[in-house]
Amino acid sequence: MQDGLTFRALCAEHGIAVTHQRQVLYETMQGMHGHPSPEEVYASVKQRIPSISLATVYKNIHLFVQSGVLRELSMHHGTLRVEMNKDPHHHLVCSVCKRVTDVEHDELGFDRLGGDEPRMRLASGFVVERVSVDVIGVCSACQAQAN
Amino acid sequence: MQDGLTFRALCAEHGIAVTHQRQVLYETMQGMHGHPSPEEVYASVKQRIPSISLATVYKNIHLFVQSGVLRELSMHHGTLRVEMNKDPHHHLVCSVCKRVTDVEHDELGFDRLGGDEPRMRLASGFVVERVSVDVIGVCSACQAQAN
DNA sequence: CTGATTGCAAACGGTTTGCAGGCTT
DNA sequence: AAGCCTGCAAACCGTTTGCAATCAG
Numbered sequence: 001m002q003d004g005l006t007f008r009a010l011c012a013e014h015g016i017a018v019t020h021q022r023q024v025l026y027e028t029m030q031g032m033h034g035h036p037s038p039e040e041v042y043a044s045v046k047q048r049i050p051s052i053s054l055a056t057v058y059k060n061i062h063l064f065v066q067s068g069v070l071r072e073l074s075m076h077h078g079t080l081r082v083e084m085n086k087d088p089h090h091h092l093v094c095s096v097c098k099r100v101t102d103v104e105h106d107e108l109g110f111d112r113l114g115g116d117e118p119r120m121r122l123a124s125g126f127v128v129e130r131v132s133v134d135v136i137g138v139c140s141a142c143q144a145q146a147n
Numbered sequence: 148m149q150d151g152l153t154f155r156a157l158c159a160e161h162g163i164a165v166t167h168q169r170q171v172l173y174e175t176m177q178g179m180h181g182h183p184s185p186e187e188v189y190a191s192v193k194q195r196i197p198s199i200s201l202a203t204v205y206k207n208i209h210l211f212v213q214s215g216v217l218r219e220l221s222m223h224h225g226t227l228r229v230e231m232n233k234d235p236h237h238h239l240v241c242s243v244c245k246r247v248t249d250v251e252h253d254e255l256g257f258d259r260l261g262g263d264e265p266r267m268r269l270a271s272g273f274v275v276e277r278v279s280v281d282v283i284g285v286c287s288a289c290q291a292q293a294n
Numbered sequence: 295c296t297g298a299t300t301g302c303a304a305a306c307g308g309t310t311t312g313c314a315g316g317c318t319t
Numbered sequence: 320a321a322g323c324c325t326g327c328a329a330a331c332c333g334t335t336t337g338c339a340a341t342c343a344g
Binding site: 091092 | 219225227237240241242250255269271272273274275277278279280281282283284286287288289292
């Protein structure tokens, strides 16, 4: 099965050990769309490995992210979320139901946003209240400490 | 004292009752800069009302935000943060120390970001890893339900 | 064989809730 | 007087940790 080979290669590439739970975890997550929470991932993986523990899910999600196996992750509505969409995109966060939906960069029309028209409506029907931009990186203080 | 008048007016305007702890809470928060967490606000308010409880701080922060007395709030590093900066701005989040710093829109130079140069450095020395844009608003499903 | 990884259970930190007494309107 | 607001303590939820047994390299 080629998935097996792929995962072995991935692990070798990133210098982490191949365990059964890691492989199943990885495959399961690849099959999930959106922004699954650890609990959701756990529930899904449990179908294939009923004995797996939530702690293992957490440990390995962190490992995947640290080692670069998983692309990125974002903190939304207070729980850890993993980003499954590998294409460049942004997020629509509903202030009522808190659901997070992806949008392509182009659909946003940034040239019209950010100014003085807070109530614009996107093609999807989403009414924009405000735009929050987070620039993630390393501050100069932490760069200095890194030596 | 004019602060008292201002706060009374604010409460009337937003239809909430005036209590001593609310007033002190509000004044204290106005005097804080950055993105204080409830614990930080609590510690600060405690200096003027030693008997205040953390639960009251939480309840009132939520009330302030709900009723519009406080401008906006953002969820960063998993804890509730209140936005004290009323000017339009964005956030620099350090991926190492997690500290959040404000940036004016202009300093970001969006025209150069978002493309294929992930490692640009801002004037402040902050090295950009990625940009995360959240568009907050109401999705069409929730608009339909609001009737 | 040695060290990393697992599963469990207990600890943890931030947040919320139920309740009895006190305060605002 | 009626009801909202407070402070306390317990509950809660998502996440982390310590540990002994097990597994990968």
